Amino acid sequence: MKPEVVRLGIIGLGNMGRHHVDTVLNDRVPGCELTAVCDSNPVKQSVGKGLPFYTRSSDLIRSGKVDAVLIATPHYSHTPIGIEALEAGLHVLVEKPLSVHKADCLRLLATPRQKSQVFAVMLNQRTDPYYQTIRRMVQDGELGRIHRIHWTITDWFRSQAYYDSSSWRATWEGEGGGVLLNQSVHNLDLFQWIFGMPHKVHAVCSLARYHYIEVEDEVSAIFQYYDGTTATFITSTGEAPGVNRLEVIGDMGRLVKEGNRLSFHRNQVSSSDYIRSTPEGYLTPPVEIRNIDIPDHGEQHTGIIKNFVGAILRDDKLLSPANDGIHAVELINAMILSSMHQSIVELPIQAAVYEKTLQNLIFNSHFHKTVSPYQGGFGNYLQKSST
Incomplete structure (x- = not known):
């Protein structure tokens, strides 16, 4: 029998964990009750507003007080905590990235679980109607055959104060990567x-x-597809002002998403047909411009938690099942391998090769970091907290 309410525990009370606590405690997720929280730092007990608090994830997982957990800890711990929670029979929602590298993703996804257990990953930008519309148009063939994709995402600006705020941030040992794994994992998933x-x-x-x-903190990449499609992907946390512009070129025209605008310059005749049939040497196919009106960017993190709870209570289809989380991680691993070896990397990559590369980066690191308590404001979805 399905439960009427999902008892949720949140593990990790950093920026995102606190945001999720606030979401659930303010009744933004119907059918979900926050019943326990966990963080290795006992100072953060107050974040839970008097709820049962644990400093060890194992204790929360085996407390009997939760049906599901949301894991919002530093990246490397997603795999061991996720495995333990799944083995304990709990439903699991893991913050992005699913894991740091493909080998750990495979270990986590291989964990035996019951068919009734729901396992998802926080790929919140899948809730954005802009990207849902783009996906539908591409899959429905409205652009015809895709020739080229260009995505520049340089609006992930972060200051030195951001990186100095935590000991694990932007280190190979603590985080496992930078702009790709922390920020642009969203864009690579999309x-x-x-x-x-x-x-x-x-x-x-x-x-x-x-x-x-x-x-x-800056990446430029070229992707190649079997059908001849090429793509460029550029991202940075150091440019200001930044831009987020996705351009898709197909036989039937050009689709552009930039900021809060989505426009389709639609060819009245496919470019491939026009190239072969027109007697003109210079004129392009006639074009009609369609501006696509989309009211907002969706529910984001709240929407993924709602979907996760709905999957537990009503068997709703998951928008971001855990199995999907490995793909962006593999792309990130391939990009770093390519850069390290100054070569083209073919997919799928060998998981053990990248895991060994990462281990070598950690072993040979001489980086010394000084942590400074963060005093500034938070991002667009985070509220400033004193903890």
Whole structure:
């Protein structure tokens, strides 16, 4: 019998964990009750507003007080905590990324579980109607055959104060990567969700170009597909003002998403047909411009939690099942491998090869970090907290 309410425990009370606590405690997720919280730092007990508090994730998982957990801890711990929670029979929602590298993703996804257990990953930008519309248009063939994709995402700006705020941030040992794994994992998930996985990757990952860190803060990459489609992907946390512009070129025209605008310059005749049939040497096909009106960017994190709870209570279809989380991680791993070896990397990658590469980066690191308590404001979805 399905429960009437999902008893949720949140593990990890950093920026995102506190945001999720606030979401559930303010009744933004119907059918969900926050019943326990956990953080290794006992100072954060007050975040739970008097709820049962644990400093060990194992104790919360085995407390009997929760049916499900939301894991919002530093990246490397997603795999061991997720495995333990699944083995305990709990439903699991893991913050992005699913894991740091493909090998850990595979270990987590291989954990035996009951068919009734719900396992999801926080890929919240899948709730955005802009990207849902783009995906539908691509999959329905409105653009015809896709020739080229170009995505520049340089509006992930972060200051040195951001990186200095936590000991684990922007280190190979603590975080496992930089802009790709922390920020652009969202965009890379959307990329493969809309267009599928490429066949080859060639990337230049600039380490510490803008910040005193040891991981990448700027990336330029080229993706190749079996059908000849090519794509460029550019991202940075050091450019200001930044831009987020996705351009998709197909036989039937150009689709552009930038900021709060989505427009389709639609060819009245497919470019391939026009090339073969027109007697003109210079004129392009006639075009009609359609501006697509979309009211907002969806429910984001709250929407994913609602979907997760709905899957537990009513068997709703998951928008971001855990199995999907491995794809963006593999793309990230391939991009870093390509940059490290200055070569084109074919997908799928060998998980053990990247895991060994990462272990070598950690072993050979001489980076020394000074942590400074963060005093500034928070991002667009986070509220400033004194804890």
